[in-house]
Amino acid sequence: MADNTSDQKTQSELSELVSKAREINADIDERFRHTETQLNEIEARVNESARRVEEAFTALDRAEKEAGEEFETLALEEAQELAQEQKED
Amino acid sequence: MSLESGNNNKVQEENLADTSHIREEIKTLEKQFAQAHGNKAEEIEVDILNRENKIREIERGRERREILNRSKKIEQEHPSLAERLRRMGLVQNTMGQSDEAAEKQQGEPVVPINHEELGEESVLEKIAAASPEDPPLTIHPEGFEARKTVHPESRTEFTGEQAAFAEGVNKNIYERLSASGRKVWETMSDEARYLFQRAQETVVGAPGEILGRFQLAYHQLWAGRHETQATRLKAKMDGLDLAIRDLGNSARSLESNVAHIRAQNLPGAERSELAVKTLELSQRKLLNKKDKLQSKFEARENRRNLFINKRDALANKFIHTYNARLEPMESELENFSLQRDRLELLEAVKETQWREQSEILDNIAHTAQENPSLKELWEIVAEGRAKINKERTCFNKRRTEIGGGIAKIDRRANLYRDKRDQFERIKQGRPVEMNVETRVRVPYVEMGPEPVSPHPRGQEYSPFETSPSSGTDASSSLEKGLSQERLRGHAVSEYITGWFARMHERGARVGAESFGVDEARAFTREFLRSTGYAESSRLLSQEIRNVMEKYLRIAYRDRRGAGEVTERREVLLKGLDEFLQTQENQ
Numbered sequence: 001m002a003d004n005t006s007d008q009k010t011q012s013e014l015s016e017l018v019s020k021a022r023e024i025n026a027d028i029d030e031r032f033r034h035t036e037t038q039l040n041e042i043e044a045r046v047n048e049s050a051r052r053v054e055e056a057f058t059a060l061d062r063a064e065k066e067a068g069e070e071f072e073t074l075a076l077e078e079a080q081e082l083a084q085e086q087k088e089d
Numbered sequence: 090m091s092l093e094s095g096n097n098n099k100v101q102e103e104n105l106a107d108t109s110h111i112r113e114e115i116k117t118l119e120k121q122f123a124q125a126h127g128n129k130a131e132e133i134e135v136d137i138l139n140r141e142n143k144i145r146e147i148e149r150g151r152e153r154r155e156i157l158n159r160s161k162k163i164e165q166e167h168p169s170l171a172e173r174l175r176r177m178g179l180v181q182n183t184m185g186q187s188d189e190a191a192e193k194q195q196g197e198p199v200v201p202i203n204h205e206e207l208g209e210e211s212v213l214e215k216i217a218a219a220s221p222e223d224p225p226l227t228i229h230p231e232g233f234e235a236r237k238t239v240h241p242e243s244r245t246e247f248t249g250e251q252a253a254f255a256e257g258v259n260k261n262i263y264e265r266l267s268a269s270g271r272k273v274w275e276t277m278s279d280e281a282r283y284l285f286q287r288a289q290e291t292v293v294g295a296p297g298e299i300l301g302r303f304q305l306a307y308h309q310l311w312a313g314r315h316e317t318q319a320t321r322l323k324a325k326m327d328g329l330d331l332a333i334r335d336l337g338n339s340a341r342s343l344e345s346n347v348a349h350i351r352a353q354n355l356p357g358a359e360r361s362e363l364a365v366k367t368l369e370l371s372q373r374k375l376l377n378k379k380d381k382l383q384s385k386f387e388a389r390e391n392r393r394n395l396f397i398n399k400r401d402a403l404a405n406k407f408i409h410t411y412n413a414r415l416e417p418m419e420s421e422l423e424n425f426s427l428q429r430d431r432l433e434l435l436e437a438v439k440e441t442q443w444r445e446q447s448e449i450l451d452n453i454a455h456t457a458q459e460n461p462s463l464k465e466l467w468e469i470v471a472e473g474r475a476k477i478n479k480e481r482t483c484f485n486k487r488r489t490e491i492g493g494g495i496a497k498i499d500r501r502a503n504l505y506r507d508k509r510d511q512f513e514r515i516k517q518g519r520p521v522e523m524n525v526e527t528r529v530r531v532p533y534v535e536m537g538p539e540p541v542s543p544h545p546r547g548q549e550y551s552p553f554e555t556s557p558s559s560g561t562d563a564s565s566s567l568e569k570g571l572s573q574e575r576l577r578g579h580a581v582s583e584y585i586t587g588w589f590a591r592m593h594e595r596g597a598r599v600g601a602e603s604f605g606v607d608e609a610r611a612f613t614r615e616f617l618r619s620t621g622y623a624e625s626s627r628l629l630s631q632e633i634r635n636v637m638e639k640y641l642r643i644a645y646r647d648r649r650g651a652g653e654v655t656e657r658r659e660v661l662l663k664g665l666d667e668f669l670q671t672q673e674n675q
Binding site for chain 1: 266267268270274277278280281282285318396399400403406407410411418421422424425428431432439442446449450463465466470472473476477480483484487490491494495498501502505621
């Protein structure tokens, strides 16, 4: 009688343990999905920002190129003036 | 020398393939010359000279033909490049000049190119056909230096080193110039080009880059040359000042002598007066000379100021445009930083979850190990472990990808930030210093795998620890498996409540904010929502410290001028450290 009671208790605890292990596995799956959702969200935001930053980079390159050309022209004109000045001296 | 002769051309063409037999003939003639000892010396010498001239003509014709062939090949393979060559001046417009006229101008014979005889359609003719408004073209063998786009009056014949320099460098510089720069370059005199070349050659920094150009104009063209000249003028003026002052002193001294002589009624006063006048005349001459120098000096000053104004206007324009573009970029970079922090927080949370899940599974596995008959349980545990490993691998891979992308953009953005800073310095009128120390910026630590420190077990429970009382009794081991996993760490809510309570006791405040029970509840709610932890999730003390640091970075994110946010974050972290220390001591 006592053995039966003990077996039943063990069986019950065993079932509980199996149930807990399954619960953990389900929890792992659930959190995995949740993590993937979060990663997807982060990645989408990063990609969107990257696209905008690339646009900004292009605009900056263009601005730099234009300024560079203008400045180059100024430098050439200055060289011309200096050469003329030297000639006059 | 006649340039057009059908017979000559035929002979040239015949001999074009091989001129070696002519050289052989010359050698024979030289021998005869030596034997004749001057009897027919003059005749032979003239013959030798004629033949050598002939060789030169043939070889020059061959060179020109080779150039034409190369041009044709380029045009066939790269039609746009051929057009570019024509524009750059490598292909020369003869402006409709006759060969004789060209010869006259260049001072040397020009061998005509008979394209029909060569049996090929010239690339230049093709180009000319494509641009009917242009006169016929011909390649100028001397390249850029011989281009006729520069006004002849403005040109100076360089010799020696300068000529060699100009020859080699002109082409390189021209190719690097922008379209507007090329237009200016084409109208520039050789002296001006030479100045620009020398300046560009010595400029520090990468040629072609805008900063290099600014530096070039600032240091080499203005500071380097103009200022030297201005200094020289100033030195001359100073010298004149000295001489004028000396003359004035001498004149005054003589005048006093004259007064003295007159007072004494002595002879010779007129002579001294004449000397005074001579001195005054010299002084006036020097003053005139100084005035001229002064005007030159002032003109230089004005030109310098004009140049500086132009430079500053350009720099301002650039900085304005640059800042306008940088502002949205900075806000996007701020978003990158936020996403990076979120990624780090997620990683820290995942580490605790994996640890927690693994420990529970280990605990159950321990029980299953002691009861080999529990095959089903064992399989479930194995499946759980495999799932954790898979998730960890996937997570690490994606985190590396996302973090790598962010780091790449951040590195590139740093280049633009640096440039803006450098231009700010130009705007302030300071010379550009390429070798200045790089500004101190908080270095970005690339998202590598976080070092997963082994969690010290110490006196705490180990899932594989066997107690002396443990035996094969299934019931007792099952009990242990279910109860002991709860001994590790503390629930998140317990940490937060205890931490805030301690801060409240110590009367910690940031501005008007305090850390009471209500604040702890609100904080816990928000923390659980952001991290995905359950209220009962159990964390070790190192874990709560690590996760909390990352969470606070997001929750109390710095905004411009929000110094209090940083202060609150620091106060909270300090309070947490003290609380955890107290817990450990207990």
